[in-house]
Amino acid sequence: MAQTYSISDLAREFGITTRTIRFYEDKSLLSPSREGQTRVFSSSERVKLKLILRGKRLGLSLQESAEIIQMYAPGRNNAAQLEQLLQKITERREVLEQQHKDILSMMEDLNNVEQRCKNELNKHPEPS
Amino acid sequence: MAQTYSISDLAREFGITTRTIRFYEDKSLLSPSREGQTRVFSSSERVKLKLILRGKRLGLSLQESAEIIQMYAPGRNNAAQLEQLLQKITERREVLEQQHKDILSMMEDLNNVEQRCKNELNKHPEPS
DNA sequence: CTTTACGTTTACGTTAACGTAAACTTTATG
DNA sequence: CATAAAGTTTACGTTAACGTAAACGTAAAG
Numbered sequence: 001m002a003q004t005y006s007i008s009d010l011a012r013e014f015g016i017t018t019r020t021i022r023f024y025e026d027k028s029l030l031s032p033s034r035e036g037q038t039r040v041f042s043s044s045e046r047v048k049l050k051l052i053l054r055g056k057r058l059g060l061s062l063q064e065s066a067e068i069i070q071m072y073a074p075g076r077n078n079a080a081q082l083e084q085l086l087q088k089i090t091e092r093r094e095v096l097e098q099q100h101k102d103i104l105s106m107m108e109d110l111n112n113v114e115q116r117c118k119n120e121l122n123k124h125p126e127p128s
Numbered sequence: 129m130a131q132t133y134s135i136s137d138l139a140r141e142f143g144i145t146t147r148t149i150r151f152y153e154d155k156s157l158l159s160p161s162r163e164g165q166t167r168v169f170s171s172s173e174r175v176k177l178k179l180i181l182r183g184k185r186l187g188l189s190l191q192e193s194a195e196i197i198q199m200y201a202p203g204r205n206n207a208a209q210l211e212q213l214l215q216k217i218t219e220r221r222e223v224l225e226q227q228h229k230d231i232l233s234m235m236e237d238l239n240n241v242e243q244r245c246k247n248e249l250n251k252h253p254e255p256s
Numbered sequence: 257c258t259t260t261a262c263g264t265t266t267a268c269g270t271t272a273a274c275g276t277a278a279a280c281t282t283t284a285t286g
Numbered sequence: 287c288a289t290a291a292a293g294t295t296t297a298c299g300t301t302a303a304c305g306t307a308a309a310c311g312t313a314a315a316g
Contacts, residue, residue: 008262018263023304037264037311054230059187061302068234071241079252082245089238089245096231096238102182103224103231106196110217110224113199117210117217124207136292146293151274165281165294189272257316264311274300281294286287 005041007032014053024052029066058099068092133169135160142181152180157194186227196220 011018024030025039030048032039041049048069055065067088076085135146152158153167158176160167169177176197183193195216204213 006262017305019306020304022264027303039263054234057187057230058227058234059185063302068237072237074244077248079249082249086242086245089242093235093238096235099186099227100231102185103228106182106186107221107224109196109200110221114214114217116202117213120205121207121210134292145275147276148274150294155273167293191272260313260315262312262314264309266308268305268307270303270305272302276297276299278296278298279294281292283290283292285290 003043005043005046007039007041010041010046010049014049016053021049024049024062027062027066029062029069058096131171133171133174135167135169138169138174138177142177144181149177152177152190155190155194157190157197186224 005013007018007021010016010021021030025032029052030041030045032041032045034040051069052062052065055062055068060068071085071088076082133141135149138144138149139146149158153160157180158169158173160169160173162168179197180190180193183190183196188196199213199216204210
């Protein structure tokens with residue numbers, strides 16, 4: 001029943017190389033099980049990979065993505081650790097909020113440039 | 129009248145090192161004028177620096193930020209170039225939209241983890 | 257049976273984005 | 287006047303995130 005994936009399955013699905021996936025394992029971001037020598041990825045390993053790639057799109061380092069993934073791991077029992085986790089969540093949220101602002105302002109800039117660009121094109125129209 | 133800035137003015141303002149600023153100049157992302165040997169930054173150079181840093185927060189490479197900055201430079205006259213610029217704007221917008229989605233989904237994840245975390249803390253309350 | 261496709265490990269190479277340090281000049285200051 | 291505080295150039299060092307290649311195992315297909 002439980003879905004599994006080969007290394008090249010995942011590579012194909014996400015448009016990355018197998019080298020990349022092995023590298024992530026080497027950095028302990030992934031830990032696939034094995035059939036003999038061969039890696040077998042569960043769907044939860046696949047989710048981890050998705051989280052890594054999402055992190056990358058937002059400019060996170062692999063270590064930062066590793067931290068995020070760790071957050072999901074249940075088992076951080078003691079209260080001090082929970083508080084520290086809450087703290088990390090707050091920090092990450094602040095980064096995300098800044099990024100959100102940056103996206104909006106960059107969008108605005110793009111709109112402006114686009115307008116100036118289109119005006120320029122209309123001034124000297126293409127002979128059709 | 130026209131505001132100018134020393135290299136350490138800008139370094140202080142943006143929390144970076146002078147080495148970084150010189151590096152950006154070396155990569156042609158900045159081109160301050162000179163008083164003798166000494167760099168003098170106009171407010172438009174300062175804006176460029178802000179754009180670079182905004183780019184970094186969104187995970188752009190310096191070359192990508194350089195492209196963005198180039199977009200603002202008026203002087204790309206010919207129509208083909210304008211079309212190409214419009215194309216680049218579209219592409220960048222797509223990246224920004226994906227990033228926006230990623231931010232929202234990561235925010236959601238953080239909220240979930242935070243909730244689980246707070247519940248856990250309430251189950252084993254701190255002796256006050 | 258050998259070629260093709262997929263998997264493995266090990267290891268050196270590469271690029272980006274600076275850090276760090278040396279060696280020097282020019283102003284300002286106690 | 288010495289020294290501290292800014293500036294300069296040149297150059298080697300460092301880290302992250304893979305790329306690339308060698309050298310090998312296994313298994314299905316022609």
